[in-house]
Amino acid sequence: MEIYKSKPRITLSHAVRYGRRFVEVAFDNEGLRLPLSKEKDARFIGGKAYLPTEGFVLADFFERYVKMAFIDYSAMKGYAPPAKEEKRAPLPEGYLEKLQQVRYSSHTVRVYTAYFGDFQAYFSGRDLEGVTADEINAYLLYLINEKGISTCQQNQRINAIKFYYEKVLGRERHCYKVSRAKREKVLPDVLSKEEVKACLDAVAVDLRFFCMFSVLYSAGLRISELLALRPDDINVSRSLIRVRQGKGRKDRFTLLSRPLVKKLTEYRGLYKPQVWLFERNPGEQFTESIVSKRLKAAAREAGITKRIYPHLLRHSFATHLIEQGTDLKIVKELMGHNNIKTTEMYVHIADTYMSHVKSPLDDILEEDGK
Numbered sequence: 001m002e003i004y005k006s007k008p009r010i011t012l013s014h015a016v017r018y019g020r021r022f023v024e025v026a027f028d029n030e031g032l033r034l035p036l037s038k039e040k041d042a043r044f045i046g047g048k049a050y051l052p053t054e055g056f057v058l059a060d061f062f063e064r065y066v067k068m069a070f071i072d073y074s075a076m077k078g079y080a081p082p083a084k085e086e087k088r089a090p091l092p093e094g095y096l097e098k099l100q101q102v103r104y105s106s107h108t109v110r111v112y113t114a115y116f117g118d119f120q121a122y123f124s125g126r127d128l129e130g131v132t133a134d135e136i137n138a139y140l141l142y143l144i145n146e147k148g149i150s151t152c153q154q155n156q157r158i159n160a161i162k163f164y165y166e167k168v169l170g171r172e173r174h175c176y177k178v179s180r181a182k183r184e185k186v187l188p189d190v191l192s193k194e195e196v197k198a199c200l201d202a203v204a205v206d207l208r209f210f211c212m213f214s215v216l217y218s219a220g221l222r223i224s225e226l227l228a229l230r231p232d233d234i235n236v237s238r239s240l241i242r243v244r245q246g247k248g249r250k251d252r253f254t255l256l257s258r259p260l261v262k263k264l265t266e267y268r269g270l271y272k273p274q275v276w277l278f279e280r281n282p283g284e285q286f287t288e289s290i291v292s293k294r295l296k297a298a299a300r301e302a303g304i305t306k307r308i309y310p311h312l313l314r315h316s317f318a319t320h321l322i323e324q325g326t327d328l329k330i331v332k333e334l335m336g337h338n339n340i341k342t343t344e345m346y347v348h349i350a351d352t353y354m355s356h357v358k359s360p361l362d363d364i365l366e367e368d369g370k
């Protein structure tokens with residue numbers, strides 16, 4: 001069984017050393033020193049790393065280290081790296097149209113078009129139809145070794161490239177082969193029930209966000225699913241929420257907390273949503289960014305130091321269900337997972353919190369204490 005461990009922490013801030021501007025990187029685990037030492041022109045002073053501001057891209061740094069540590073970049077607010085003037089070539093004819101034709105989600109379309117745009121830029125001036133599999137593998141190795149992309153991003157980039165050659169150009173799958181990375185087994189963090197309550201208490205005066213965060217946790221929803229809810233998706237009589245066309249374009253039902261019904265009724269009477277259950281303005285959806293920022297602010301007010309994001313409430317929902325003895329197959333259906341192996345991840349997390357197995361060292365130390 002995999003043992004869940006809290007991630008180390010990285011804190012970013014601005015600093016000036018020797019008359020030069022740096023990004024100061026404080027870290028609480030020596031295991032981070034080696035990867036940080038590989039950053040371009042990195043310096044270590046007093047147990048902290050210093051990276052030159054010139055060329056530092058916060059988004060790229062976050063991508064490289066998010067799997068290793070929690071990253072506190074609150075002191076970097078307002079940081080704007082120099083804008084890069086980059087003229088992108090238009091996507092190949094039929095690429096975007098084919099994505100839309102196969103009804104990929106808007107998120108997938110954004111990811112594919114962005115990553116394929118990078119691929120085009122790398123082979124600028126070349127006829128993409130003539131790029132070989134060996135050249136594509138070399139491109140992927142460049143991204144891994146020079147850009148430090150994650151295995152998840154590597155596979156997404158492969159999919160974006162394969163989509164062009166196989167779906168747009170219609171080539172056979174066996175004609176295009178690239179090595180895929182095995183994804184790391186990283187267990188997500190979870191909030192305790194006390195921490196969830198603290199977040200809800202912090203937004204209790206704001207009925208809209210209280211209801212949004214409560215529904216996210218009560219139903220184990222993805223943020224996109226929450227924002228797509230309509231008023232008639234709430235089934236009060238059965239204490240269920242209908243999720244329409246969630247990930248994989250599947251409908252499902254999930255849980256609605258009975259005590260939450262009163263608050264939702266109060267919210268609907270006050271705000272009178274028309275099109276969407278949660279509306280920023282009449283008929284206008286909230287954005288993921290607004291909801292995420294408000295949740296982070298609530299966590300700060302509650303004194304929670306973990307990295308907080310909406311999906312964390314979904315992780316916590318599944319973990320807490322398993323901890324209270326809910327059958328794994330039921331959790332799978334409530335979460336909308338295709339494969340029960342995805343759901344089993346939460347068993348590893350829950351086991352570390354609810355296990356009553358006693359360590360053999362307990363008896364030894366208890367005997368010494370007598």
